[in-house]
Amino acid sequence: MPSNLRNNFLSSRAPRETLKALFFGLIAVFRDNCAKMALDLNESEFEALELFKDTLGEYIKDELDSYQRHDANLLRWLRARDLNVDKAEKMLKASMIWRKNNDVDKILSWRKPQFFSNGFNFMAPGVDKDGCILCIVPFGKWDLRGAVEAGHRADVVRFANQILEQGFQFMKKESNDKKILNQFIIIFDWTGFSLNQILSRETVDTMMECLRLFEANYPETLKEAYVVNAPAIFEIVYNLLKPFVSARTLAKLKVYSTNPEQWRGALLKNIDPFELPSQYGGSNLTCKNYNLTQGLERPPRAHDLSKGSFQSATISAGDKLVIDQFVDLPGTHLTCNFTTRDYDIGFQILYNDELLFACQRADSHRHMQKGLVVCNKIGTYKFCFDNSFSKFRSKNISFAIEQDVPEKLDGSAGKIDQLG
Template identity: 25%
Template sequence: MSGRVGDLSPRQAEALAQFRENLQDVLPSLPSQDDYFLLKWLRARCFDLPKSEAMLRKHLEVRKHMDADNIIAWEAPEVIRKYMSGGMCGYDREGSPIWYDIIGPLDAKGLLFSASKQDLLKNKFRDCEVLRRECEQQSKKLGKKIEMVMMVYDCEGLGLKHLWKPAVDTYGELLSMFEENYPESLKRLFIVKANWKEVLQKYIDPDQIPVEYGGTLTDPDGDPKCSSKINYGGDVPQHYYVRDQLAQQYEHTVVVNRGSSHQVEYEILFPGCVLRWQFRSEGADVGFGVYLKTKIGERQRAGEMTEVYPNQRYNSHMVPEDGSLTCSTPGIYVLRFDNTYSYLHSKKVSYSVEVLLPDAASAQQIQNLGDKLSEVALNHSP
């Protein structure tokens, strides 16, 4: 059995029912609660319930981190909007959206010198959400379930410049993010090289294919590339590069030895406070994550604490990183710079951190706490 709606074995149907039961606490926060959506996660892990549940719960953490409910309104930095190639254009013969990735003109090095890797990842997550929501709209429009997309990879012009290691690593992260957060969503993948026009027209009507790719579709102004829908990238002008332009002054500088990490602790007294950080490394990337301590008064390993901001490697030697976290729970938060994966090189990291009060109500809470402490001090003074 395929494991899809209407084609389930008794064992698969039982697994689906149990999966839904196991997820009762998070069902309202899912992008969709129907069987089609839940079965994607089950198929992705061969109907292994614990693995499917872990995968979906991890996805919910990522959605929260990316602010997925509002990400469509998020505007990427100008350099990404102008030079990150790709776009959605047309539908296949069954109504599935088509996404084009234009690899050849993409200036990966220029993008990584001009934008943070996290903004690049967030931009790709936004693209995925655009496609997911387009599938929902197509389902309503056509009266049938559309849950997968078609992708066209234009690899004309692919060369050595695309094999720069930081770019390859980042692209690998983009693909992993798609696989881990949008499973069972890729219907077909076409790689444009030879004999591709005939293959595309086998699945897509010509009026849904740009003239550039052998069809008849153009922009309203006659543009054969449909540039209003598909960004074709191009070399990033060096005035966008930020690596050598920022004269940021950091409050602290540390050397994180090879195979080790550096932890910085901040006490958060009230829920809703915001931790904000900026950091830069020298010579190579560095890992970074935020954790909530489970034991007060002693140093804990990362695995012993609660991860509240995912630990990832950042190309902060190319573009300084900045970020923030709204702390939902009071406690001791640990900002951890991670170099445990490097057995050869120490990393010099410069950073600044500040704690922001969320609103006037919290400010009043702190004032009240200060008043109480003053009162206690007066009552116990000689």
């Protein structure tokens, strides 16, 4: 550097302030770029997010918890309102008021009426490849009309809200500084759906109310929705409910008919087989219906058994292979792994001839099937490999079953069988 410039540089305080400003400016740019990359934002979304935070000001700190005020969750409200900051602010604040007025923070302790104990089941078997929650609803078997006509319309809406909030709280629990989970995948199985359900105006109104609740208070939490085994009348239901669902949500909906070869492949593109129940093309043999009383904890899962423990057998067409396992200590874990060559097979687990679990056709020729039973009772547990549906083909099977007694029983073993 020339001496005159060097002297001017050293004698002037301005360059020092300039360098300081430049340094912090570079840090800000680096931080902003990191934020954009972490959230996969385009320039418009990033600018809207910064303006949204400025507009909310102290409200963020005073009214939202650390999960709710994370950029990823603030962004949900913006995207739901097409990056319109004013509309997003109104939507967010209206939802916070709704939460307070309806005691949503306490809804997980709400006990649904006995009417819902049977027939309103769903499963939460696992997560997709990004860690987002997977929920399976056998919607075709839900008797919404029966519930509404029995005087439980408000309870139906509250039950739907409880499921949504349980999922929201689970995502909150599983999130950390490095990764925020705020979306879920849902599979609606329409097997058994009756036209009778939509012939009731009040039932349709109840469905609409549930959709409005979801759109207004859990925006952009849906990652993907799959409708499988859709009957011909699905189009009627779709057209009835379409006006109450945003275009962004509708774009995430994928509809499949009753051909499992179509939708099973689609599910497995984004979901690992072990996260998906066997009856939906995965390898989780013993996925039980979710019980809200179990809270946010996941049930135990089956592990891989050693290759040396496997046995081989051939099951003739129309025949079954039954393996008995006698359990003499409550709390024992029974783990089963099996695979078949070329073709699928049926599978059941029974306790003293009481059916605990069944899969009509497991894709064991595609994925190693894995199941776990936590046995709460002493007695004989039967593992049945069922080829009775096949009239001509025998099946070659390789299987292993293992008994394991945990060192410390957690006290839950004496309550119910856990299938996971």
